[in-house]
Amino acid sequence: MSILYSVLLALGIAVSLRTRVKVMMWRSPEAPNRLAKAITQLVGTAGGIYISLELLLTFLGIPENIWNPSTVYFIKPLAVFSLIIAILQPYGQKIWETVRGRSV
DSSP: OHHHHHHHHHHHHHHHHHHHHHHHHHSOOOOOOHHHHHHHHHHHHHHHHHHHHHHHHHHHTOOHHHHSOTTTOSSOHHHHHHHHHHHHHHHHHHHHHHHHTOOO
16 A cells, blocks of 8 residues: 555646646746845745744644734734844845854
C-alpha cells in the first residue's frame, strides 16, 4: 500500500512540475523593478515573522485574547509588530556586520 502512495506522490510531483514548466513557458518576461522586488521581500519577511510568532505564542500556551485582541484594534497588533521587525531587520543586520568588523 505504501508503494502505491509513493508512486501516486511521484506521479503528482511529475505532473505538477510539467504543468509549471508549461505555464512558465507562456508567461511574459517580468520587467525588473527594484521597488517591486523590495516590497515582495518585505511582505514575505513580515509574513514569515508573523507566522513564526503566532506559532510560538500558540505553542507557549499564551491565550489568544492577550496577543490578538479582536475588539480593540482595527488591525492585528502582532501583524504590525512583525512588519516593524521586517522593516528594521536590514538596519540591524548592517549594525551587526559593522560590529563584527565586516562592512556591507
